Amino acid sequence: MKKTFAILLAVVLVLGLFAGCAQTDKPADGEKGSVYWLNFKPELDETIQALGKTYTEKTGVNVKIVTAASGTYSQTLTSEMDKSGAPTLFVIGNQAGVKQWKDYAKDLKGTAIEQELSTDAYNLYDESGKLCSIGYCYECYGIIVNPTLIEQAGHSMDEIKNFEGLKAVAEDIHARAAELGFDAFSSSDMDGSSSWRFTGHMANLEYFYEERDAGGWTECPASLSGKYMENFKNLYDLCINNSLTAPTDLATGGHDAENEFKTGKAAFFVNGSWEYAAVSEAVPNATMIPYYCGVEGEEKAGLNCGTENCWAVNAKASEADQQATIDFMVWLVTDPDASAKMVEQLGIMPYKKAAASSNGFLNDAAKYTDNGCYVMDWATNYQPNVDDYRATLVAALNQYNADQSDANWEAVKTAFVDGWAVQYAAANK
Amino acid sequence: MxxxxxxxxxxxxxxxxxxxxxxxxxxxxxxxxxxxxxxxxxxSLCKFRLISDAKFIGFGNFAAALEDPSFRHAFWYTALFAVVSLVLINVLAFAVAYVLTQGIKGSNLFRTVFFMPNLIGGIVLGYIWSMIFDGILSRYGTSILMETRYGFWGLIILMLWQQIGYMMIIYIAGLQAVPEDMLEAARIDGANRRQILFRVTIPNVMPSITICTFLSLTNGFKLFDQNMALTAGQPFLIQSDGSAIKTTEMLALNIYNTFYSSSNTSPGVAQAKAVLFFVLVAGLGLLQLSYTRKREVQQ
Known part of the structure; x- marks a missing residue:
């Protein structure tokens, strides 16, 4: 009896080891195909889990949605793609991603979902012209402003039409911060939770104007000229030197810039349209202005519009799964109910039948475009070896923030301009 | 039959x-x-993005790994860190263990307190200590991310804080196993405390020393979480050609960063680095074991 029990126990133990290997996500119906979406946006998770369930109830197609933790998408994607039930729908957000994952991306040209797009502006192609991924939302970034505070300081939004105007207003507010009870810019922390606002977003103004001079980029350029570094410096200096936080305290962060803006401690906040929901509650008339940086003709600048949210369909999934995935995508962007829920989270979707946007900042972006201003597209998406490139830039900016000497600015320039070429070479080995 | x-x-x-x-x-x-x-x-002999999709390419990855200046820098930095932490951890852990086996009041409480840091995970420790260091350094208008030596000594302090308690437990076990009659005989023969410590006690705790030096040496080389959370390699030295040396990046973090950089050859190179890393840590560990083992005495 004892013996039998011992054997039984041992067997259970051994079986337990293999339990993890068991296949649990087999498609319920081989013919029908199933969808596995590896989601990139954590804030979208709740909405799409619910939509996935609705879709399954409606059509019987199995929809599995997994959301990668913030900042771990590439790791999660790498390990998930290796499994037998790999994602059928995933995100290729920029040219670097295209380079890495193009072999796994189905050519979306001519598919039903491509027909639904309202613009080609957010699509990503590889060098052979294959449509690797298509935008499912877009965003814009710039400088978020609290007009009420600007007026309290005795200025008006009309004064801010270029860098000169922005500088005058910001420096005046900073000089009188004690008397006014608020400062010009919220903190520009350089820790991982905030540095992308500068190394990813503000850096775009330099890339964008270079790109415009070159007549547009279609692939990552091997090097930069750095022609607009002075303009980047203009805005960056204004930002760190007219702020609630001294530049020397920015390296490890710990200041909550969003909260500083929401509580009326700062009039300017460098960020993007995804902040609208959080910010508009406290500052309902918050508006977004372009990166004014002293470039000629910038009175005609608009916001930085683009996306890193682009859907790709796994080319190595079965035909049935690919079809099911595309059907699901079409449903998400055409069904009035589903698209309304998506738009609520995403701000806007570039699809003909999708619900209209309620995001104030994206509406600002549209207003600029309607007034004939140029859109600053996201040239930043071309950043080669993006994590390394940005980390190096952060390190250089840290040194510069601590001591704004010419030598330290030279190092920032080196990291910004020459670093691009170095990372380009590394990424294209 | x-x-x-x-x-x-x-x-x-x-x-x-x-x-x-x-x-x-x-x-x-x-x-x-x-x-x-x-x-x-x-x-490590393949070019791959997914491990189920690897293509054999021979030893190219190893050549690329050895040519990588950041890998060489990380190696020397790690070696320096491992040696300094090895010495400091063991000397301090032994000292604490020695004091706490002298029968002073509250020994058990102290042992518990010293051991507790070891129960906290590396990432959490890294972030907590970065706040502590910055709390102090910000008074002087700087930060742990600004200078290599801050990062180095910061990591040493963090590791001492975490590891001393653990090694202390091993040393206490060793010290308690030193036969009382041997110590008594030494005292009767007129040996002073210093002589007893170096001639009787330490030779008798050699097995503990072997284990502790092995653990602290390999821990020093394998260190990853604390390194990533405390400085993540900052500050970088920006070279004139635009490349950067991550001055406080250790081997494990270098391998991790290589793996997740976006070149299509980098996962293979990272894998080659990992194999080299294994050979290095295993080799050093075995060398150190055979060296200290020779000095163990049989009771």
Whole structure:
């Protein structure tokens, strides 16, 4: 009896080891195909889990949605793609991603979902012209402003039409911060939770104007000229030197810039349209202005519009799964109910039948475009070896923030301009 | 009539049952260690993005790994860190253990308190200590991310804080095992405290020293979480050609960063680095073991 029990126990133990290997996500119906979406946006998770369930109830197609933790998408994607039930729908957000994952991306040209797009502006192609991924939302970034505070300081939004105007207003507010009870810019922390606002977003103004001079980029350029570094410096200096936080305290962060803006401690906040929901509650008339940086003709600048949210369909999934995935995508962007829920989270979707946007900042972006201003597209998406490139830039900016000497600015320039070429070479080995 | 030796072997119930009871552990070891290890070596010879999709390319990855200046920098930095932390951790842990075995009041409380840091995970520790260091350094208008030496000594302090308690427990066990009659004999023979410590106690705790130096040496080399959370390699030295040396990046973090950079060859290079890393840590560990083992005495 004892013996039998011992054997039984041992067997259970051994079986337990293999339990993890068991296949649990087999498609319920081989013919029908199933969808596995590896989601990139954590804030979208709740909405799409619910939509996935609705879709399954409606059509019987199995929809599995997994959301990668913030900042771990590439790791999660790498390990998930290796499994037998790999994602059928995933995100290729920029040219670097295209380079890495193009072999796994189905050519979306001519598919039903491509027909639904309202613009080609957010699509990503590889060098052979294959449509690797298509935008499912877009965003814009710039400088978020609290007009009420600007007026309290005795200025008006009309004064801010270029860098000169922005500088005058910001420096005046900073000089009188004690008397006014608020400062010009919220903190520009350089820790991982905030540095992308500068190394990813503000850096775009330099890339964008270079790109415009070159007549547009279609692939990552091997090097930069750095022609607009002075303009980047203009805005960056204004930002760190007219702020609630001294530049020397920015390296490890710990200041909550969003909260500083929401509580009326700062009039300017460098960020993007995804902040609208959080910010508009406290500052309902918050508006977004372009990166004014002293470039000629910038009175005609608009916001930085683009996306890193682009859907790709796994080319190595079965035909049935690919079809099911595309059907699901079409449903998400055409069904009035589903698209309304998506738009609520995403701000806007570039699809003909999708619900209209309620995001104030994206509406600002549209207003600029309607007034004939140029859109600053996201040239930043071309950043080669993006994590390394940005980390190096952060390190250089840290040194510069601590001591704004010419030598330290030279190092920032080196990291910004020459670093691009170095990372380009590394990424294209 | 001669009995079958195999049959005789299996007659022993311990032998018969041993296999069954070893089974789960062997299976776990094979699945969780041996197989990934073999696969890792194979992948270091491949170009791959997904491990199920690897293409054999020979030793190119190893050449690229050895040519990488950041890898060489990380090696020397790690070696320096490992040596400094090895010495400091063991000297301090032994000192604490020695004091706490002298029968002073509250020894047990102190032992618990010293051991506790070891129960906190590396990432959490890294972030907590970065706040502590910055709390102090910001008074002087700087930060742990601004200077290599801050990062180095910061990490040393963090590791001392975390590891001393653990090594202390091992040393206490060793010290308590030193035979009392031997110590008494030494005292009667007129040895002073210093002589007793160096001539009797330390030779008798050599087994503990072997284990502790082994653990602290390999820990020093393998360090990853604390390194990533405390400085993540900052500050960088920006070279004139635009490349950067991550001055406080250790080997494990260098391998991790290589793996996740976006070049299509980088996962293979990272894998090659990992194999080199294994050979290095295993080699050093074995060398150190054989060196200190020779100095152990039989009681």
């Amino acid at each position: 001669h009995s079958n030796p195999l049959k005789k072997y299996w007659k022993n119930p311990t032998r018969r049952w041993a296999l069954l009871f070893l089974g789960p552990v062997v299976a776990a070891f094979a699945i969780g260690f041996v197989w990934p290890f073999i696969q890792g070596i194979w992948l």
